[in-house]
Amino acid sequence: MTHTTHVTATTAITTRTVEYPADGLTMVGHLALPAGTDRRPAVLIGPEGPGLNDFQRRRADALAELGYVALAFDINGGRWFTDPQEMLAHTTPLLADPDRMRGIGHAALDVLLAEPRTDPDRIAGIGYGTGGAIVLELGRAGVDLRAIGTVNALLTGRPGEAARIRCPVWAGVGSEDPIMPPAQRDAFAAEMQAAGVDWRLVVYGGALHAFHHPRIDHEQTVLPGIGPHPLHAQRAWQDIVGLLAECVPVT
Amino acid sequence: MTHTTHVTATTAITTRTVEYPADGLTMVGHLALPAGTDRRPAVLIGPEGPGLNDFQRRRADALAELGYVALAFDINGGRWFTDPQEMLAHTTPLLADPDRMRGIGHAALDVLLAEPRTDPDRIAGIGYGTGGAIVLELGRAGVDLRAIGTVNALLTGRPGEAARIRCPVWAGVGSEDPIMPPAQRDAFAAEMQAAGVDWRLVVYGGALHAFHHPRIDHEQTVLPGIGPHPLHAQRAWQDIVGLLAECVPVT
Numbered sequence: 001m002t003h004t005t006h007v008t009a010t011t012a013i014t015t016r017t018v019e020y021p022a023d024g025l026t027m028v029g030h031l032a033l034p035a036g037t038d039r040r041p042a043v044l045i046g047p048e049g050p051g052l053n054d055f056q057r058r059r060a061d062a063l064a065e066l067g068y069v070a071l072a073f074d075i076n077g078g079r080w081f082t083d084p085q086e087m088l089a090h091t092t093p094l095l096a097d098p099d100r101m102r103g104i105g106h107a108a109l110d111v112l113l114a115e116p117r118t119d120p121d122r123i124a125g126i127g128y129g130t131g132g133a134i135v136l137e138l139g140r141a142g143v144d145l146r147a148i149g150t151v152n153a154l155l156t157g158r159p160g161e162a163a164r165i166r167c168p169v170w171a172g173v174g175s176e177d178p179i180m181p182p183a184q185r186d187a188f189a190a191e192m193q194a195a196g197v198d199w200r201l202v203v204y205g206g207a208l209h210a211f212h213h214p215r216i217d218h219e220q221t222v223l224p225g226i227g228p229h230p231l232h233a234q235r236a237w238q239d240i241v242g243l244l245a246e247c248v249p250v251t
Numbered sequence: 252m253t254h255t256t257h258v259t260a261t262t263a264i265t266t267r268t269v270e271y272p273a274d275g276l277t278m279v280g281h282l283a284l285p286a287g288t289d290r291r292p293a294v295l296i297g298p299e300g301p302g303l304n305d306f307q308r309r310r311a312d313a314l315a316e317l318g319y320v321a322l323a324f325d326i327n328g329g330r331w332f333t334d335p336q337e338m339l340a341h342t343t344p345l346l347a348d349p350d351r352m353r354g355i356g357h358a359a360l361d362v363l364l365a366e367p368r369t370d371p372d373r374i375a376g377i378g379y380g381t382g383g384a385i386v387l388e389l390g391r392a393g394v395d396l397r398a399i400g401t402v403n404a405l406l407t408g409r410p411g412e413a414a415r416i417r418c419p420v421w422a423g424v425g426s427e428d429p430i431m432p433p434a435q436r437d438a439f440a441a442e443m444q445a446a447g448v449d450w451r452l453v454v455y456g457g458a459l460h461a462f463h464h465p466r467i468d469h470e471q472t473v474l475p476g477i478g479p480h481p482l483h484a485q486r487a488w489q490d491i492v493g494l495l496a497e498c499v500p501v502t
Contacts, residue, residue, distance in 0.1 A: 182437065197456065198456065198457070200456055200483070201426075201456070202451060202453045203451065205420075205444055205450035206449070
């Protein structure tokens with residue numbers, strides 16, 4: 001693992017860019033540490049298919065301000081795809097390959113575990129879209145996460161493997177998301193229920209896919225069915241923060 | 252309106268039993284007031300079909316401790332049905348008659364509005380089962396509630412009337428509730444979405460009908476499909492408190 005360190009001090013937190021290998025690429029994650037020197041519960045943050053951007057890096061910072069060690073991890077080798085076709089060409093085969101997803105998740109987890117501030121017994125995973133599917137796959141691989149929270153990531157896994165998930169699962173989705181339609185919600189719920197998982201699903205009325213993400217301002221093509229919903233985005237974030245408070249409270 | 256007052260002082264709140272007429276009965280509600288003398292946001296709390304019991308009275312007390320004026324209202328004229336058949340004989344025709352439900356809701360609202368501590372511009376309604384259906388009907392009647400939160404109450408209304416709901420609607424339901432099955436969830440969601448309501452639906456995995464209610468200890472017959480889920484019950488309460496914090500914050 002190579003660490004390229006850029007230390008940025010804000011009011012109380014410290015952030016660091018971390019390079020590490022995964023999926024045949026050099027990933028470029030964003031690690032945020034709360035003030036202090038003690039061990040803290042830690043959170044993996046999985047980004048959307050286009051990749052890790054400042055929006056998810058700021059989520060790591062926000063969690064560090066709440067007292068968590070937080071790693072916004074990378075899935076695309078430092079790239080952020082502005083072309084939806086290029087994004088899909090990368091994520092479609094990835095999402096069909098649980099082992100590749102797990103490899104990306106495990107590499108990110110190793111970065112967290114290498115951080116002395118991380119309490120290895122109190123790690124949660126949250127993620128959005130592709131990054132959410134990756135943290136779910138860590139659960140299905142039997143990784144001892146203490147909570148899994150995902151938005152727009154209702155992908156089912158290989159048969160039977162969800163039974164390895166031993167922590168609460170919280171999932172959010174937009175009611176009008178054409179990429180996660182009602183049949184997919186039902187399939188995800190059925191998988192969790194059959195596996196005996198402690199699960200919840202929040203359907204945000206009127207929200208599209210990627211509703212949690214602010215509108216993308218530059219001249220990027222946006223796929224149909226994608227759009228922001230700032231009010232539900234704020235609620236979904238509060239729901240995630242509540243999940244962490246329940247399962248990995250900062251003491 | 253007849254007020255029969257029993258004042259009970261706890262650490263900081265004041266509670267009062269309130270009798271008032273509705274639905275041809277004398278209702279016996281439980282009003283809880285926070286410490287102080289100023290106006291506060293106020294909350295209607297609708298009970299389950301069996302009626303108002305101490306469990307929902309304590310919800311009013313808990314909300315008063317958070318700073319709200321809270322009325323746990325009555326739907327059965329002071330009775331709490333221990334016989335499920337007697338309960339169904341009362342609630343089944345009631346749930347089929349929106350005007351009767353609105354009458355019960357309006358009478359409770361009048362009690363809240365008659366309380367000088369109530370800020371009439373900041374009233375929310377929450378409810379469980381039948382009581383949830385009643386607060387939804389107040390919304391469909393065009394009452395200016397600032398939030399509606401219901402658990403196990405996904406009853407649709409008369410066509411088009413949901414468009415009168417102008418506040419956020421939060422609804423929770425158990426995934427295994429046979430009384431509110433997936434088709435009913437879908438119908439409720441479709442009604443809210445078609446009406447342009449700001450809505451959310453939380454599905455609590457593995458929970459049955461009335462999952463929010465503690466197990467009933469005495470020798471009451473319990474209908475099939477009903478049972479407690481303490482963990483989700485606590486989450487649903489936190490979700491309701493969060494809805495109130497969003498829509499009618501105590502300032």
